[in-house]
Amino acid sequence: MVPANKTVPVQTANARPPMRITALLEDVLGCKWSWSVLRAIHTGTVRPGQIERAIPGLSTKVLNERLRKLVAHGVLEKMAFPEVPPHVEYRFTELGQKFLAVLQQIEALEKNNDLSELGQRFASAIQVVKSAVDALVQHATGWHS
Numbered sequence: 527m528v529p530a531n532k533t534v535p536v537q538t539a540n541a542r543p544p545m546r547i548t549a550l551l552e553d554v555l556g557c558k559w560s561w562s563v564l565r566a567i568h569t570g571t572v573r574p575g576q577i578e579r580a581i582p583g584l585s586t587k588v589l590n591e592r593l594r595k596l597v598a599h600g601v602l603e604k605m606a607f608p609e610v611p612p613h614v615e616y617r618f619t620e621l622g623q624k625f626l627a628v629l630q631q632i633e634a635l636e637k638n639n640d641l642s643e644l645g646q647r648f649a650s651a652i653q654v655v656k657s658a659v660d661a662l663v664q665h666a667t668g669w670h671s
Contacts, residue, residue: 547662550599550625559584561629563592567602568626572615601625621662628658 554560562581571580578589593616596602601622605615
Protein backbone atom coordinates (compact mmCIF):
# COMPACT_ATOMS: atom_id res chain seq x y z
CA MET A 527 0.00 0.00 0.00
CA VAL A 528 1.36 3.42 -0.98
CA PRO A 529 1.04 6.16 1.67
CA ALA A 530 -1.26 9.05 0.69
CA ASN A 531 1.61 11.55 0.53
CA LYS A 532 3.64 9.45 -1.93
CA THR A 533 3.22 9.35 -5.69
CA VAL A 534 3.59 6.29 -7.84
CA PRO A 535 4.85 6.69 -11.42
CA VAL A 536 2.43 5.37 -14.01
CA GLN A 537 3.52 4.23 -17.45
CA THR A 538 1.53 5.99 -20.13
CA ALA A 539 0.34 4.31 -23.30
CA ASN A 540 2.86 6.34 -25.32
CA ALA A 541 5.86 5.34 -23.21
CA ARG A 542 8.06 2.74 -24.90
CA PRO A 543 10.00 0.14 -22.93
CA PRO A 544 13.81 0.50 -22.81
CA MET A 545 15.30 -0.61 -26.10
CA ARG A 546 16.79 -4.07 -25.71
CA ILE A 547 18.95 -3.63 -28.79
CA THR A 548 20.38 -0.35 -27.46
CA ALA A 549 21.35 -2.08 -24.22
CA LEU A 550 22.86 -4.94 -26.22
CA LEU A 551 24.94 -2.57 -28.35
CA GLU A 552 26.18 -0.66 -25.31
CA ASP A 553 27.05 -3.87 -23.48
CA VAL A 554 28.84 -5.58 -26.37
CA LEU A 555 30.54 -2.56 -27.92
CA GLY A 556 31.53 -1.31 -24.48
CA CYS A 557 33.41 -4.50 -23.65
CA LYS A 558 36.69 -5.42 -25.29
CA TRP A 559 36.06 -9.16 -24.80
CA SER A 560 32.51 -9.55 -26.19
CA TRP A 561 33.47 -9.15 -29.85
CA SER A 562 36.35 -11.62 -29.41
CA VAL A 563 33.98 -14.16 -27.84
CA LEU A 564 31.43 -13.72 -30.63
CA ARG A 565 34.15 -14.02 -33.28
CA ALA A 566 35.45 -17.24 -31.69
CA ILE A 567 31.97 -18.78 -31.62
CA HIS A 568 31.40 -17.71 -35.22
CA THR A 569 34.55 -19.57 -36.29
CA GLY A 570 33.38 -22.78 -34.61
CA THR A 571 34.93 -22.52 -31.15
CA VAL A 572 31.78 -23.26 -29.15
CA ARG A 573 32.86 -24.72 -25.82
CA PRO A 574 33.91 -22.42 -22.97
CA GLY A 575 37.33 -24.03 -22.49
CA GLN A 576 38.06 -23.76 -26.21
CA ILE A 577 36.99 -20.13 -26.25
CA GLU A 578 39.19 -19.29 -23.27
CA ARG A 579 42.24 -20.94 -24.89
CA ALA A 580 41.54 -19.22 -28.23
CA ILE A 581 41.52 -15.70 -26.78
CA PRO A 582 44.82 -14.70 -25.11
CA GLY A 583 44.35 -12.82 -21.84
CA LEU A 584 40.70 -13.77 -21.35
CA SER A 585 40.03 -15.07 -17.84
CA THR A 586 37.44 -17.72 -16.95
CA LYS A 587 35.56 -15.19 -14.83
CA VAL A 588 35.26 -12.63 -17.63
CA LEU A 589 34.39 -15.31 -20.20
CA ASN A 590 31.58 -16.66 -18.02
CA GLU A 591 30.27 -13.13 -17.41
CA ARG A 592 30.29 -12.35 -21.15
CA LEU A 593 28.60 -15.63 -22.05
CA ARG A 594 25.90 -15.07 -19.40
CA LYS A 595 25.22 -11.55 -20.69
CA LEU A 596 25.16 -12.62 -24.34
CA VAL A 597 22.68 -15.38 -23.47
CA ALA A 598 20.58 -12.93 -21.42
CA HIS A 599 20.51 -10.50 -24.37
CA GLY A 600 19.33 -13.31 -26.65
CA VAL A 601 22.44 -13.28 -28.86
CA LEU A 602 23.64 -16.75 -27.85
CA GLU A 603 21.90 -19.94 -26.86
CA LYS A 604 23.44 -22.26 -24.27
CA MET A 605 23.25 -25.96 -25.09
CA ALA A 606 23.88 -28.34 -22.18
CA PHE A 607 24.57 -31.99 -22.99
CA PRO A 608 23.72 -34.52 -20.26
CA GLU A 609 26.82 -36.64 -20.78
CA VAL A 610 29.62 -37.82 -18.53
CA PRO A 611 31.53 -35.61 -18.27
CA PRO A 612 28.84 -32.98 -18.96
CA HIS A 613 29.64 -30.29 -21.49
CA VAL A 614 28.16 -27.02 -22.68
CA GLU A 615 28.22 -25.38 -26.09
CA TYR A 616 27.08 -21.97 -27.31
CA ARG A 617 25.55 -21.05 -30.63
CA PHE A 618 24.01 -17.98 -32.20
CA THR A 619 20.28 -17.38 -32.02
CA GLU A 620 18.47 -15.84 -34.99
CA LEU A 621 18.88 -12.44 -33.33
CA GLY A 622 22.56 -13.22 -32.69
CA GLN A 623 23.18 -13.99 -36.36
CA LYS A 624 21.68 -10.63 -37.34
CA PHE A 625 23.69 -8.87 -34.64
CA LEU A 626 26.88 -10.56 -35.82
CA ALA A 627 26.23 -9.27 -39.35
CA VAL A 628 26.03 -5.72 -37.97
CA LEU A 629 29.30 -6.16 -36.08
CA GLN A 630 30.99 -7.57 -39.17
CA GLN A 631 29.92 -4.50 -41.16
CA ILE A 632 31.44 -2.26 -38.49
CA GLU A 633 34.64 -4.33 -38.53
CA ALA A 634 34.83 -4.15 -42.34
CA LEU A 635 34.53 -0.38 -42.15
CA GLU A 636 37.27 -0.27 -39.52
CA LYS A 637 39.64 -2.32 -41.71
CA ASN A 638 39.23 -0.02 -44.70
CA ASN A 639 42.36 2.12 -45.00
CA ASP A 640 41.63 3.65 -48.40
CA LEU A 641 40.62 7.20 -47.39
CA SER A 642 39.43 8.15 -50.90
CA GLU A 643 36.67 5.54 -50.67
CA LEU A 644 36.11 5.86 -46.95
CA GLY A 645 33.25 8.36 -47.23
CA GLN A 646 31.32 6.19 -49.69
CA ARG A 647 31.94 3.01 -47.75
CA PHE A 648 31.02 4.72 -44.49
CA ALA A 649 27.70 5.93 -45.92
CA SER A 650 27.02 2.46 -47.30
CA ALA A 651 27.93 0.79 -44.01
CA ILE A 652 25.72 3.22 -42.08
CA GLN A 653 22.76 2.25 -44.30
CA VAL A 654 23.49 -1.44 -43.71
CA VAL A 655 23.77 -0.88 -39.96
CA LYS A 656 20.54 1.14 -39.87
CA SER A 657 18.70 -1.59 -41.76
CA ALA A 658 20.11 -4.29 -39.52
CA VAL A 659 19.29 -2.37 -36.34
CA ASP A 660 15.74 -1.77 -37.60
CA ALA A 661 15.43 -5.51 -38.26
CA LEU A 662 16.79 -6.30 -34.81
CA VAL A 663 14.36 -3.88 -33.15
CA GLN A 664 11.46 -5.36 -35.08
CA HIS A 665 12.54 -8.88 -34.14
CA ALA A 666 13.09 -8.04 -30.46
CA THR A 667 10.03 -5.85 -29.85
CA GLY A 668 7.61 -6.55 -32.63
CA TRP A 669 7.67 -2.75 -33.22
CA HIS A 670 7.54 -1.55 -36.82
CA SER A 671 8.48 1.98 -37.92
